[in-house]
Amino acid sequence: MxxxxxxxxxxxxxxxxxxxxxxxQGQMEQIVKMVEKLPDLDASGPLIDPNSPMEMRKDVAEKKxxxxxxxxxxxxxxxxxxxxxxxxxx
Amino acid sequence: MELYQLTAWExxxxxxxxxxxxxxxxxxxxxxxxxxxxDVQAYLTLNKEASLAQARxxxxxxxxxxALSPLAGIPIGIxxxxxxxxxxxxxxxxILSEFVPPYNATxxxxxxxxxxxxxxxxxMDEFAMGSSxxxxxxxxxxxxxxxxxxxxxxxxxxxxxxxxxxxxLALGSDTxxxxxxxxxxxxxxxxxxxxxTVSRYGLVAFASSLDQIGPIGRSVKDVALLYSAICGKDxxxxxxxxxxxxxxxxxxxxxxxxxxxxxxxxxxxxxxSDEVKTAVMKAVDALKExxxxxxxxxxxxxxxTLAAYYIIASxxxxxxxxxxxxxxxxxxxxxxxxxxxxxxxxxxxxFGDEVKRRIMLGTYVLxxxxxxxxxxxxxxxxxxxxxxxxTAFGCCDLILTPTAPDTAFQIGENIxxxxxxxxxxxxxxxxxxxxxxxxxxxxxxxxxxxxxxxQMIGPKxxxxxxxxxxxxxxxxxxxxxxxxxxx
Numbered sequence: 071m072x073x074x075x076x077x078x079x080x081x082x083x084x085x086x087x088x089x090x091x092x093x094x095q096g097q098m099e100q101i102v103k104m105v106e107k108l109p110d111l112d113a114s115g116p117l118i119d120p121n122s123p124m125e126m127r128k129d130v131a132e133k134k135x136x137x138x139x140x141x142x143x144x145x146x147x148x149x150x151x152x153x154x155x156x157x158x159x160x
Numbered sequence: 161m162e163l164y165q166l167t168a169w170e171x172x173x174x175x176x177x178x179x180x181x182x183x184x185x186x187x188x189x190x191x192x193x194x195x196x197x198x199d200v201q202a203y204l205t206l207n208k209e210a211s212l213a214q215a216r217x218x219x220x221x222x223x224x225x226x227a228l229s230p231l232a233g234i235p236i237g238i239x240x241x242x243x244x245x246x247x248x249x250x251x252x253x254x255i256l257s258e259f260v261p262p263y264n265a266t267x268x269x270x271x272x273x274x275x276x277x278x279x280x281x282x283x284m285d286e287f288a289m290g291s292s293x294x295x296x297x298x299x300x301x302x303x304x305x306x307x308x309x310x311x312x313x314x315x316x317x318x319x320x321x322x323x324x325x326x327x328x329l330a331l332g333s334d335t336x337x338x339x340x341x342x343x344x345x346x347x348x349x350x351x352x353x354x355x356x357t358v359s360r361y362g363l364v365a366f367a368s369s370l371d372q373i374g375p376i377g378r379s380v381k382d383v384a385l386l387y388s389a390i391c392g393k394d395x396x397x398x399x400x401x402x403x404x405x406x407x408x409x410x411x412x413x414x415x416x417x418x419x420x421x422x423x424x425x426x427x428x429x430x431x432x433s434d435e436v437k438t439a440v441m442k443a444v445d446a447l448k449e450x451x452x453x454x455x456x457x458x459x460x461x462x463x464x465t466l467a468a469y470y471i472i473a474s475x476x477x478x479x480x481x482x483x484x485x486x487x488x489x490x491x492x493x494x495x496x497x498x499x500x501x502x503x504x505x506x507x508x509x510x511f512g513d514e515v516k517r518r519i520m521l522g523t524y525v526l527x528x529x530x531x532x533x534x535x536x537x538x539x540x541x542x543x544x545x546x547x548x549x550x551t552a553f554g555c556c557d558l559i560l561t562p563t564a565p566d567t568a569f570q571i572g573e574n575i576x577x578x579x580x581x582x583x584x585x586x587x588x589x590x591x592x593x594x595x596x597x598x599x600x601x602x603x604x605x606x607x608x609x610x611x612x613x614x615q616m617i618g619p620k621x622x623x624x625x626x627x628x629x630x631x632x633x634x635x636x637x638x639x640x641x642x643x644x645x646x647x
Contacts, residue, residue: 073524082478082523083485084516085504094517097578101521104579105534107467109460113532113540125402127395139262145492154487155499 073099163188164325165646168382169409171328172230175222182222182233185328186215186277189235192325193279199307201299202321204240205248206280211235214277221275230385230409232275237327239318240281241288242373243362244268247278251364252296253286255484255491255510265362266397267331267373267390274389279327282317286512287481288338288366290314291584294575295514302571303345304645305610309568312342312584318376319346323644329386330376335366336469337564337588339374340600344563344613347602347643349383349630350376352588354620355595356401358387359394367476368399370469370592378641380601380631384408387623403621411624414631417451421629422556424459427587433566439604439612440562446636447560447629457552457559460545462586468545469589470582471525471538478522484510517578542593549594553619558629561587563600563613591617599626601633602643611643 075095079086086094137150146153163171163185174180190208197203218233238244241251243261245268250256264272271278285295293301293316301316303309304324311320315332319342322330332339334352343350351374358373365371375386388409393402421444428437448454486492486506493505511519525534552559564584574581591598596617603614614633618626634640 075520078520078524078527081527082516082519083482083500083503083507084511084519085508094520097517098520098524100579101470101517101582102524104582105467105470105521105525105538107463108471108534108537108541109464109544111537111540111544113537117539117543119546124398126398135262142262143259143489145486145490152488155497155502157499 073102162192164192164328165641167379167641168231168234168328168377168385169379171234175233182215182218182277183212185233186211186235189279189325189327196304196324196326199302200304200320200324200326201301202282202317202324202326203237203280204250204252204283204298204317207247207278211277211279218275218277229274229389231389233277234328235277235279236271237279237282237318237321237330238268239284239315239330239332241284241333241364242267242331243364244278244281247281249281249364250298251287252284252298253511253515254297257297257491259489261362263362266359266394268362270390270392282315282321282330284317285314286515287364287477288314288333288335289477289514289518291337291341291581292569292574293317293342294571295512297512300571303568303610305347306608308570309610310345310571312345312564312568314338315376316342319343319348319350322346322348322376322378325644325646328377329382331373331386331390332376333363333371333373334592335370335473336592337585339376340588340598340613340615341564341584343376343600344611345568347611347645348376348378349380349602349640350374350600351383351387351623352591352598353387353391353623354597356399357391357405357621359392359397359400361394361396365480367473368480369476370473378644379639380627380634381409381412383599384412384627406624408624408627412627412631414628414635415450416447416629416632419558419629420453420455420556421447422455422457422552422559424457424559424561426459426462427561429462431565431583431586432562435606436562436566436612440560440614443603443614443633444560447633450632450636455556457556458548459552459590460548462590464541465545465590465593466582466586468538468541469585469593470521471534472542472593474518474522475526475535476522478519478526481515481519486510545590546594549596557618557625558622559617561615561617563587563615567606567608567610567612587615596620597623597626599630601630602640
């Protein structure tokens with residue numbers, strides 16, 4: 071089975087050197103071979119488990135954090151905002 | 161006997177009888193950490209001063225006759241993927257190496273209410289992906305029984321710390337065996353709870369439909385105590401289940417009289433070592449003598465289950481880990497011009513190889529053209545497995561299997577062969593796929609002196625039954641502490 075590792079890396083937002091690409095190519099093909107051992111079964115019908123319904127909480131705003139606390143973990147901050155490269159063209 | 165060698169329950173009784181203080185207990189464990197940590201390397205963060213201050217506060221409460229939880233003053237370690245307010249939570253990843261959560265996981269809020277003592281944060285495979293704790297960005301944890309061997313994973317730091325006496329109890333997390341397999345390798349008792357009984361809020365997500373936080377200890381009662389403290393409905397986790405949760409530790413009746421144990425040939429197949437098979441069957445025979453019946457049950461092939469597991473877990477991981485982009489928190493690459501370049505370099509520099517493989521596998525099985533053949537089929541396989549367990553539990557109360565196909569392997573032995581590494585999980589992943597509870601308890605040693613684990617699987621919400629059966633076996637062996645590396 072041939073795997074398009076370049077495309078997969080792009081979709082995964084990862085980038086590799088040529089050497090790494092070769093290494094991962096072989097490893098990923100082995101892993102995919104392993105996960106192909108699925109049984110031949112009828113994949114139709116519902117999958118929802120009616121015995122465990124999910125309970126949503128009420129959508130109520132509460133004050134838990136202040137801005138400074140949340141920005142403490144951000145890699146780059148300016149004037150109370152997270153800084154990222156320019157994404158909108160003039 | 162040193163204090164660090166005792167179980168939580170024994171320590172609770174000693175404190176209640178004023179035979180020792182919480183401060184003395186924490187000091188004893190901290191001394192043990194000083195002595196063993198150089199070899200074991202279980203901790204990523206240690207809070208020595210803070211833990212002693214917490215212990216002293218418990219002693220003050222006791223002196224003023226305040227009502228205290230049995231966990232008050234008990235030194236506990238926390239796996240480093242559980243958010244601890246103000247204390248670094250790294251997931252053993254470079255990408256979160258400086259992350260300090262501004263909030264607590266729900267389990268931490270619940271533990272706060274017990275006045276237990278936090279020793280620190282424990283090593284793990286990066287993002288809980290692995291079976292040996294070798295995938296940590298920071299350090300390799302060593303098996304305290306023999307430091308050439310892995311402690312298992314991904315909660316390897318948690319199991320190693322408890323086994324070595326560097327913690328009395330620990331929290332781990334289990335997505336495909338990450339509490340039970342390291343418990344088997346280190347000789348501890350570990351519970352993967354029924355899915356939905358412990359809140360996942362504040363647990364850094366790996367595979368949200370499979371992840372559960374659970375306790376690791378050196379006795380069944382200790383594990384039941386910690387489980388009782390952390391379980392329950394949480395508004396912040398929609399998958400958490402509202403129901404009555406009993407006091408599990410109080411409810412233990414160490415007996416298997418009239419219980420029916422199921423055995424499945426699938427779980428004693430060719431990949432399982434003879435030593436492991438013999439030890440597990442010896443445990444089954446011992447429980448039979450105590451009044452249990454044994455029947456054989458049919459379960460789906462473990463190969464198919466492992467395939468379904470890796471597809472579902474990786475699919476969810478690839479979505480969950482999309483949040484690590486270097487924008488709002490975590491590591492960010494140093495040089496970049498475009499946003500896309502920033503994302504790609506941040507992720508490529510921040511994640512280790514195993515995490516990259518799982519992200520790519522997940523992306524692959526979810527990508528257009530492959531979704532039906534992999535992800536959809538895996539979800540239907542999951543349903544088939546759930547149905548098979550339901551049928552099996554129609555004729556037995558619990559199913560006994562080995563926890564892992566073999567005992568611990570040497571550090572470095574499997575690191576270059578992913579498929580061989582994944583085979584370590586072949587007997588544990590089913591439980592997560594089916595949402596069931598399972599307990600791993602020690603049941604012997606191999607020729608090398610490494611512990612062997614016995615897995616007890618029950619129907620949903622049957623933790624109480626598992627504790628009863630495990631406690632019965634524990635009594636027969638005269639306790640499980642002898643399987644830890646406390647000397």
